[in-house]
Amino acid sequence: MAEYVGIDVSKEHLDIALHEAKRVWRCSHDDDGLQALAKELASIGPELIVLEATGGFEITVLAALTVARLPVAVVNPRNVRDFAKASGRLAKTDKLDARCIAHFAAAMQPSRTEMPDETTLALEQLLARRRQLMQELVAEKNRRSTLLGPRRTQRVLDSLDGHIDWLTKEIADIDDDLRGHIERSDTWRAKDQLLRTVPGVGPGTARTLLVELPELGTLDRKTIASLAGLAPFNDDSGGKERRRSIRGGRTPVRSMLYMACVSGLRCNPVLQSLYERLVAAGKPAKLALTACMRKLLTILNAMVKAGRPWSFTAATS
Template identity: 50%
Template sequence: MDIKVVGIDVSKNTLDLDSLPDSASLQFINDEAGIASLLAYLAEHNDEGQIDRIVLEATGGYETSVSIALAGAGLPVAVVNPKQVRDFAKACGILAKTDRLDARVLARFAQQIRPPVRPLPDEAQREFADLLDRRSQLVVMRAQEKARVATAPPLAIKSLKEHIEWLDARIKSLDIDMTHKLRTSDVWKHKVELLSSVPGIGKVSVFTLLGRLPELGKLNRQQIAALVGVAPFNDDSGKRRGQRYIRGGRAEVRNVLYMATVTAIRHNPAIRSFYERLSLTGKPFKLAVTACMRKLLTVLNTMAKTGQPWENKLPA
């Protein structure tokens, strides 16, 4: 059987597989034994390294075990955004949705779109990301509880305040754990020192950049901007020249980068000077801030790549 690309639809309990150019619709259990059977099947059809790409969707964690196992077996794995695949399916006229059909769509997506294969996070990176996930959950809960205080009946106020205090303590404890993990890691320690030296980059920014953007320092400036979602897209048609806009990317990283940039505009002389130059040319606030976000990300990416410390100036 000729297999070049593979699509695997991941659910909580099952792994549905399809392949191209020869179709092979199979299902495995999403557990240790099922993943082992999947690996054995793929190894049988990959004697000469003929499998070019295996594509899975990010499914909130259900794909983690199988993607790690595939990468560990030396297979080319790409974990992609589900929205991209759904848009691709609609463009192909495929509106129905089943696990078997989704696997087929993923195989076609792998064949025609050829998403890039990137190294998966190692165990330390995954553990840190898990801590960051939990911190984000607690921060959201705290914001919800604080919002309830304004309209809560008197009997509930005490309970709400106690819960907020408990959440404050848990978030602080997680911050300590995450800081310790970063500063005692041979890999991360130097990056923490580099990133923290940039005015505007605080503790949460460092956590998010290292936990959510492991590609920092490994891509060029265009690639890292597109990955985060701060690369501008044209909106032109005929003689019309529309305003460029940003979209997609990693929203959590972009949100943190926005807050860091707003702080940097006030406290980082280089970013402030860049923002002022844009403002003087008539750039709207939103456009100027976005340009500063992209510039700050480029600087951080270069620092992570070269290991050079922050200097109070921006590259041309």
């Protein structure tokens, strides 16, 4: 009988559960623990091993198991949580989480996750750090704007200004690193240049799409929109018909597409025309902008699939 494995990943340790054998054990999250785990699982020969994306802690586990030629899938924690609720599992411990992940693996059988190559992994980590720094930069600028009138203290202002300058420099340095990684890879450089031919798509959007949405150009327009969280879902039941809405997907991709569309409304004739037509038809501005995001992603997906740069004629056909 096929065996499915669930692994609950934390910084210090891993909890492993076998679905069919009903076995649960723990090992340390270090080199020795990972080697022992890979050896143990190789002797079992599981059909699939599933672990949740945990902010980067899962990368070492994925790498160790991939090197051992074991089938691994990294899944969205939200999917597992929803599965647990649907199964009536309300209690939560590391061992119970591992059991739930193993049950999820057996029931849903998600697609295997291929270990990212060196360039992709480096870009992914750099982009994650850049997002963190950008969030902190916005927060520090907001804090500075509140220091007005009698609340204005030179010591605090100097501290904020110094940190803002440091954050700005760090972001610029990471941008240089991102550029260097892309320029050293012929494949990445070609895709980056291709995406940036679209009016409104800058280096930040192109790099985010390359790293966070590697499926770009390999899927149909509906599937790629769903991955990005831009596919509208019906919410109808009985005699009620509710407005369709978007949800889920890859937040970094959706955020960058939003910024690209805000920029594109000033310089991209396809997005301008679509937005103006929807607003004139009485659609809310937010809905019109979301439609533009979906349209832009569809255009980019078709471009990468065909290997052709931006063309107004092709984008409107």
